[in-house]
Amino acid sequence: MSSFDTEVPVLLFRLGPDPFHRGALGAVRSLGRAGIEVHAVVESPRGPVGRCRHLHRAHALPPAGPLAPAAPLEFLRDLSDRIGRPAVLLPMDDRAAIAAARLAGRLLGRYLLPAQPADLPERLLDRAQLARLCQELNLSHPATAVATSAAQAADAARELGLPLLAKWSRPWLPAPSAGPRSTTVVRSRDDARRLYEVAAGAGSALLLQRRLPGGPDADWFFHGCFARGGACLTGGAGRAARAWPPRTGRTATGRWLPNAPVERAALRLAGHLGYRGILDLDFRRDAHGHYHLLDVTPRPGARSRLVTDPSSGLDVVRALHLDLTGRAVPGVRRPPATLSDEPSHQSAVAGPAPPPGAPHRP
Structure with missing residues (x-):
């Protein structure tokens, strides 16, 4: 295993509340166990991340409410002053990922x-733009219509078939109180009309999308870290075993398993974009065996610790730290090649349990 530059700390950066952010907890554990100083933005020092013994320091989340364009920059500069030396910046929610990319040029040296x-x-998180990107790359994606009027929403419901899914194209923006917060099932043309009528206050377009039924082995993901030009440093496909809330929520447990169609789609997307950094992709397999790309998240997700080389401990957050600090990233031992084999790595998404005899802290 390559040695880490432990003189370079990490800041887990968030702009939205989530007291049980499992992705952040997994990242703190992984980086802290590697001897890296980890700072994190948290709601409360009493939460799971704030109480983790591997966290060096917790920093308070910015005040609630819409942030002015300059506010994230001022916040990040203030945190940099507190840390006292340049740090790897690791966004842990969508708003933070967008802000970090926009401000990157003004954060040099920090x-x-x-x-x-x-x-x-922002382009990857925008579901309308993702649908167009999938069409451009010939990647399978559920048939999607952007509603431009109440009548067109009703027509799309008829053409796509009921029930279908309604989503906001820019899910990081606050949704109107009368509409779905992220995704909802539309069961009639009248439902589609009503949702369009509240869409004006959402700040993003209303999307109507063909619903792909779930079921055993239907939900898959790809989690990876990419170097300059879209070269994959580490990563792989996996199957979501359980979610919370059931069937609609975040992955609670899963398996790291090879899946050639999922991996080809992920590598094609990253290569086309020349993507550098961490990507978390969601797929669903349809009745014909096609894997549809549902969502792209340009940051670590809750499943980041599932794709971990058991021999070296390398995962996506460790790989990113090695890459950004100029260290070599070792090769990864892949899991078994068949789905019928026992998984090489299976766990809850927050990461492995502490070693025997360790203090009972997250």
Whole structure:
């Protein structure tokens, strides 16, 4: 295993509240166990991340409410002054990923970030733009219509088939109180009309999307870390075993398993974009065996610790730290090649349990 530059700390950067952010907890454990000084933005020092013995220091989340464009920059500069030396900046929610990319040029000398276009995270998180990107790359994606009027929303519901899914194209923006917060099931043309009528206050377009039924072995993901030009440093496909809330929420447990179609789609997307950094992709397999790309998250997700080389401990957050600090990233031992084999790595998403005899802290 390559040695880490432990003189370079990490800041886990968030702009939205989530007291049980499992991805952040997994990142703190992974980096802290590697001897890296970890700082994190948290709601409360009493939460799971704030109480983790591997966290060097917790920093308070910015005040609630819309942030002015300059506010994230001022916040990050203040945190940099507290840390006292350049740190790897690791966004842990969508708003933070967008802000970090936009501000990267103004954070030079304070933070280490992957070099990428300033608008790339926002483009990937925008579901309408993702649908167009999948069409451009010939990647399977559920049939999607952007509603431009109440009548067109009703027509799309008829053409796509009921029930279908309604989503906001820019899910990081606050949704109107009368509409779905992220995704909802539309069961009639009248439902589609009503949702369009509240869409004006959402700040993003209403999308209507063909619903792909779930089921055993239907939900897959790809989690990876990419170097300059979209070269994959580490990563792989996996199957979501359980979610919370059931069937609709975040992955609670999963398996790191090879899946050639999922991996080809992920590598094609990253290569086309010349992506550098961490990507978390969600797929769903349809009744014909096609894997549809549902969402792209340009940051670590809750599943980041599932794709971990058991021999070296390398995962996506460790690989990113090695890459940004100029260290070599070792090769990864892949899991078994067949789905019928026992998984090489299976766990809850927050990471492995502490070693025997360790204090009972997260």
